[in-house]
Amino acid sequence: MLMIAPLLLFGSLGMTELLVILAILLLIFGAAKLPQLGGALGKTIRNFKDEMKDGQAPPLKCPKCDAEITDPAGEFCPKCGQKVK
DSSP, rough: OHHHHHHHHHTTOOOHHHHHHHHHHHHHHHHHHHHHHHHHHHHHHHHHHHHHHHHHHOBBTTTTTTTTTOOSOOOOOOTTOOOOO
């Protein structure tokens, strides 16, 4: 029950609520700081996505037919049956 309440809260944000939040941010940080905060947030999200992408290993390819190996053990090609390892 505790996990559902935050999801319902953020799922019901409308245009009016977003404008109120923006007005409060404008009062707190000022008009000159908002573009800097937005740029910093964008860079942070971009860096996070790049790091997540770099952490993934590229998929194995079959040396014979160049098909992607989907077998978790990665021993045989699903297309041509070639032993990969």
